[in-house]
Amino acid sequence: MRVNGAGLARLFLILMWIIAATPPGRASGSPVERAVTHLKANRYQDAASLYWDLPSVEASESGKAHMILGISCLNSARLYGELHDLSIDVSLNYLGKVSSHRGRDRSRLANLYMAEVLMAGQDPDRAASYYQEVANDPGAATSERDVARAGLGLANFLLGREGRAEKLWSSVAGSSDPEVLSELASAFAEAGLWNREPSGVCDQALSSAGRSGDPGPMRVRSNCIGVYTRAGQLDKALELVRDLDMKAFADEEKLGENKTIRFYSIRLLDGLAALYGKTSIDLLGKAFNARNMSGAAGLYLGMAYAQMGMAAESLAAIDSLNNAGEQLAAPQMVTAKMIRAGALHAEGREKEGFDLLTRTVRENSSDPRLVAEAVLICDTIDSGCGEILAAAENLAGRREGWGSAGINLSLGRHYARRSDWQKALTFLEAGRDKSNKNRIEYNDPLLLVELARAYYRTKKYSEALEIFFGMSGQFPAVRQLQNALQGVYSVEQKSAGDVKVL
Numbered sequence: 383m384r385v386n387g388a389g390l391a392r393l394f395l396i397l398m399w400i401i402a403a404t405p406p407g408r409a410s411g412s413p414v415e416r417a418v419t420h421l422k423a424n425r426y427q428d429a430a431s432l433y434w435d436l437p438s439v440e441a442s443e444s445g446k447a448h449m450i451l452g453i454s455c456l457n458s459a460r461l462y463g464e465l466h467d468l469s470i471d472v473s474l475n476y477l478g479k480v481s482s483h484r485g486r487d488r489s490r491l492a493n494l495y496m497a498e499v500l501m502a503g504q505d506p507d508r509a510a511s512y513y514q515e516v517a518n519d520p521g522a523a524t525s526e527r528d529v530a531r532a533g534l535g536l537a538n539f540l541l542g543r544e545g546r547a548e549k550l551w552s553s554v555a556g557s558s559d560p561e562v563l564s565e566l567a568s569a570f571a572e573a574g575l576w577n578r579e580p581s582g583v584c585d586q587a588l589s590s591a592g593r594s595g596d597p598g599p600m601r602v603r604s605n606c607i608g609v610y611t612r613a614g615q616l617d618k619a620l621e622l623v624r625d626l627d628m629k630a631f632a633d634e635e636k637l638g639e640n641k642t643i644r645f646y647s648i649r650l651l652d653g654l655a656a657l658y659g660k661t662s663i664d665l666l667g668k669a670f671n672a673r674n675m676s677g678a679a680g681l682y683l684g685m686a687y688a689q690m691g692m693a694a695e696s697l698a699a700i701d702s703l704n705n706a707g708e709q710l711a712a713p714q715m716v717t718a719k720m721i722r723a724g725a726l727h728a729e730g731r732e733k734e735g736f737d738l739l740t741r742t743v744r745e746n747s748s749d750p751r752l753v754a755e756a757v758l759i760c761d762t763i764d765s766g767c768g769e770i771l772a773a774a775e776n777l778a779g780r781r782e783g784w785g786s787a788g789i790n791l792s793l794g795r796h797y798a799r800r801s802d803w804q805k806a807l808t809f810l811e812a813g814r815d816k817s818n819k820n821r822i823e824y825n826d827p828l829l830l831v832e833l834a835r836a837y838y839r840t841k842k843y844s845e846a847l848e849i850f851f852g853m854s855g856q857f858p859a860v861r862q863l864q865n866a867l868q869g870v871y872s873v874e875q876k877s878a879g880d881v882k883v884l
Contacts, residue, residue: 412439412443413432413435413438413439413447414432414439414443414446414447414450416432417429417430417431417432417447417450417451417454418450420454421450421453421454421457423822423823424457424822424823424825424826424827424856425822425823425856426454426455426457426458426461426827426856426857427458427856427857428856429450429451429454430451430454430455430458430658432447432450432451432454433451433620434624436448436451444672445668445669445672445675445679446669446672446675448665448666448668448669448672448675448679449665449666449669449672449675449678449679449682451665452661452662452663452665452666452669452679452682452683452686453662453666453682455658455659455661455662455665456658456659456662456666456682456685456686456689457827458654458655458658459654459655459656459657459658459659459662459686459689459690460655460689460828461827461828461831461857462651462652462654462655462658462859463651463652463655463659463689464828464831464832465651465831465857465859465860465863466502466648466651466652466655468831468834468835468838468863469648469651469862469863469866470499470502470503470648471835471838472838472863472866472867472870473495473499473648473862473866474496474499474500474503475866475870476865476866476867476869476870477492477495477496477499477866478496479869479870479873480492480643480869481493481496481512487637487638487641488637489635489637489643490519490521490522490526490635491526491633491635491643491645492643492645493512493513493515493516493519494512494513494516494526494529494530494533495633495645495646495648496509496512497509497510497512497513497516497530497533497537498533498647498648498649499648500512501533501536501537502648502649502652506536506537506538506540506541507537507541509533509537510534510537510538510541513530513531513533513534513537514530514534516529516530517530517531517534524559525557525559525561525562528554528557528559528562528565529561529562529565529601531550531551531553531554532550532551532554532562532565532566532568532569533565533569534550535547535548535549535550535551535569536568536569536572536573538550539569539573540573547573551566551569554566558590560586560587560588560590560591560598560599560602561587561591561599561601561602563583563584563586563587563590563602564583564584564587564588564601564602564605564606564609565601565605566580566583567580567581567583567584567587567605567606567609568580568605568606568608568609568649570583571608571609571612571613572608572612576613580609580612580613581609581610581613581615581618583609584605584606584609584610587602587605587606588602588603588606588622599632600630600631600632600646600647600650601632601633601647603622603626604632604647604649604650604653605647605649606619606622607619607622607623607649607650607653607654607657608649608652608653608656610622611653611656611657611660612656614660616657616660616661616664619653619657620657620661623654623657627858628650628857628858628859628861629854629858629859629861631644631645631646631861631862631865632645632646632647633645644865646861646862646865646866647862648862650859650862651859651862654859656690659686659689659690660690662682662686662689663683663686663687663690666679666682666683666686667683669682669683670683670699676703677703677710677714678714680699680700680702680703681700681703681714681717681718681721683699684696684697684699684700684718684721684722684725685721687699687725688721688724688725688728691728693724693725693728693729694725694729696721696724696725696728697722697725697726697729700718700721700722700725701722703718716742716746716749716752717752717755719738719742720739720742720752720755720756720759722735722738723735723736723738723739723742723759724739724759724762726738727739727759727762727763728762732763736763736766739756739759739760739770740769740770742756743756743769743770743773747773748777750777750786750788750789751788753770753773753774753777753789753792754774754788754789754791754792755792756770756773756774757770757771757774757789757792757793757795757796758792758795758796760796761795761796761799771793771796774789774792774793775793777789778790778793778809778812786812786813787813787814787815787825787826787829788813788826789813790809790810790812790813790829791809791810791813791826791828791829791832793809794806794807794808794809794810794813794829794832794833794836795832797809798810798832798835798836798839801839803836803839803840804840806832806836807833807836807837807840810829810832810833810836811833813829814829814830814833820848820849820851820852820853821852822852822853822856827853827857830849830852830853831849831853833846833849834846834849834850834863837849838867841874841875843867843868843870843871843874843875844871846867847864847867847868847871850863850864850867851864
C-alpha cells in the first residue's frame with residue numbers, strides 16, 4: 383500500500399476565500415473555525431478531529447467542513463508518506479547494524495523487523511531470507527516464528543511462489559495469537575486475497591487482543607489500520623487511529639542490564655498515509671457535491687487522486703469542472719492546468735502533459751507557487767525540465783516568506799531525489815523560517831521532513847533529530863524515526879542518547 387510520493391504542492395490561493403475570515407491565534411468558536419485555525423498552523427492532526435464533530439455541524443457549513451477536513455487529510459497523507467519513505471531508509475541502516483551483531487547479547491528480534499522494513503521497501507527477495515532465519519530460530523518465541531511465517535508467505539506470494547505461500551499460511555492458520563492473526567490478515571489484504579476475509583480476521587485479532595481491556599498491541603492495530611483501509615472500511619480504521627498512541631513501540635527487547643532496544647511498526651506510517659489519502663478523497667468528493675463548493679473542491683479532489691496514484695480519476699475530476707461549466711477564478715484555472723498536466727503525463731500521454739506543463743509555466747513564470755508545483759511534477763519526468771528548473775532557481779533567489787519556502791522546498795526535494803545533498807540543503811535551509819526553524823506553525827512540515835532527510839544523508843544527525851523533536855508534539859509517530867536515527871548516531875558518532883545499539 384504505497385502513496386504516490388511525488389504529490390502536489392499546497393496551493394492556498396484557491397482557498398483564501400475560505401480561511402481568510404478566520405483570525406490567527408488560539409482555536410476557538412465552532413468546530414469548523416477551530417479546524418481552519420489548526421490547518422493554517424499546519425496542525426493537521428488537530429484539524430482532522432473535526433471528523434468526529436461532523437454530526438453537529440450545521441447544514442450550511444457542511445460543504446466547508448468536508449472541504450477543510452479533506453485538505454487536512456490530504457496534507458497528512460503527503461506527510462506520512464514522506465515519513466514512511468524516510469523511515470525505511472533510516473531503519474534499514476539502524477536495523478542492519480543491530481542484526482549484524484553476532485555476540486552473546488545478539489538481538490533476537492532484529493531480523494524480524496529488518497524483514498518487515500525490506501518488505502515496506504518493496505524487496506521481498508531479501509526480506510524472505512530474514513523471515514526464514516526467524517522462522518527457523520529455535521530460540522524465538524512461537525508467536526515470533528509464526529509472525530515470520532506469515533510474512534514469509536507474503537514474500538513468496540509476491541515472488542510468484544504461491545504454492546509455498548499457501549503452505550506457510552496454512553502452518554499458522556490455527557493460531558489464536560492476535561499478533562499472528564493480524565499478520566495473516568495483513569498478508570491476505572496485501573496479496574489481494576479478499577476471499578480470505580482479512581477484515582474479519584482483523585476483527586477477531588482485535589477482539590482477542592482487547593479482552594483484558596488493553597487496546598491491543600501496536601502490531602495488531604497498525605496491521606488492521608492497513609487492512610481496513612485497503613478494504614475501504616475507513617471509519618473502522620479511523621476509530622483505531624483515534625485513540626492510538628502513535629509513539630508507542632511494537633516490541634522491546636532487553637539484552638542485558640543496561641541494553642534495551644525498542645522496535646517500531648514500519649507499517650504504521652504507510653497505513654496512515656493510505657488511510658488519510660483515501661479519506662481525503664471521500665471527504666473532498668462530498669464537498670464537491672455541496673452547494674458553492676464544487677470548484678475548489680474539484681481541484682483538491684484532482685490533487686488527492688494524483689497523490690494516491692490514481693491518474694485517470696484525477697484527470698476525470700478536473701475535466702468534470704470544465705464539463706460542468708464551472709466558473710473558476712484565474713488562479714484556479716492555472717491550478718487546474720497544472721493538475722491536468724501531471725495527470726496526463728502519469729496516464730502515459732507524456733508529450734501532451736509536458737507541453738501543457740511548459741506552456742503554463744511560460745505564461746506564469748513569475749508565480750512562485752505555480753513554478754514550485756511544476757518542479758514537483760518534473761520529479762516524475764526523467765528529462766526535459768531544464769527550463770522549469772532555471773525559472774525556479776531564478777525565483778528562489780528573489781522571494782521571501784511563503785514564496786521562498788514553496789520554491790525552495792520544491793528545488794530542495796528535486797535535488798534530494800537526485801542525491802545532490804549539498805545543493806538540496808542549500809535550498810531547504812533557505813526556505814526555512816530562520817527565527818522559528820523547527821516549529822510547524824511557521825514551516826511546512828514537508829519542508830522539515832525533506833530537511834531532516836538531507837541532514838541524515840550528510841550525517842548531520844543532531845540537526846535531523848532536532849527537527850523530529852520539534853514535530854513530535856503534533857506528529858508523535860516520528861518517534862520511530864527518532865529511535866532509529868539515534869541508534870545510527872550512537873554508533874557512527876558515539877553520541878549519548880537513550881537508544882542503545884550494540
